[in-house]
Amino acid sequence: MPLRAYIDNEEIVSIDLTDEQWNDLKKRIKSKDSLLTLPCCKQEGFLRTSSKGLKHFVHSKSNYNCDWEPESxxxxxxxxxxxxxxxxxxxxxxxxxxxxxxxxxxxxxxxxxxxxxxxxxxxxxxxxxxxxxxxxxxxxxxxxxxxxxxxxxxxxx
Ligand SMILES: [Zn+2]
Structure with a gap:
């Protein structure tokens, strides 16, 4: 599960964002005001918070051309x-x-x-x-x- 992504080509690291910034970003992605892409394959992704509260990114589509391996x-x-x-x-x-x-x-x-x-x-x-x-x-x-x-x-x- 990636911790790094690009928002409109600007690199961000999930754990550097405050809860407020994270929620704001979530809204911007949802309303398509911003585009999130993952560095591993340049595909679109979205934000997710784990059950333990860890912020990370996930691939939104089938990642058929990405060799990202699932992480626990x-x-x-x-x-x-x-x-x-x-x-x-x-x-x-x-x-x-x-x-x-x-x-x-x-x-x-x-x-x-x-x-x-x-x-x-x-x-x-x-x-x-x-x-x-x-x-x-x-x-x-x-x-x-x-x-x-x-x-x-x-x-x-
Ligand atoms: Zn990928």
């Missing part, structure tokens, strides 16, 4: 927690950042330093983990994987 509420919460932690520590945090051959749940940037966070809820083989780390390395980012199902937390940077 836990995944969404983890992304928000990572973003907040990055910002508290003085890093710029971009959700759902993608380059040609990789995507990060959150990309943290501080000056020249970049760390790609990826939340991994399902099991992942070592080979897949290594493959992803290599892609980050190629683009001068450090990859940090946050595993939920492991007693040994991997914090390889």
């Amino acid at each position: 509420p836990e995944h969404l919460r983890a992304k928000i927690a990572i973003m907040e932690a990055c910002r508290e520590n003085g890093w710029k945090a971009i959700p759902e950042f993608s380059e040609t051959n990789w995507r990060a749940d959150v990309l943290a940037i501080q000056n020249e330093k970049k760390i790609a966070f990826e939340v991994q809820w399902s099991k992942q083989t070592f080979e897949e983990t290594k493959f992803r780390q290599d892609r980050y390395k190629e683009s001068n980012s450090k990859g940090l994987l946050v595993f939920s199902n492991s007693t040994k937390r991997i914090t390889k940077i």
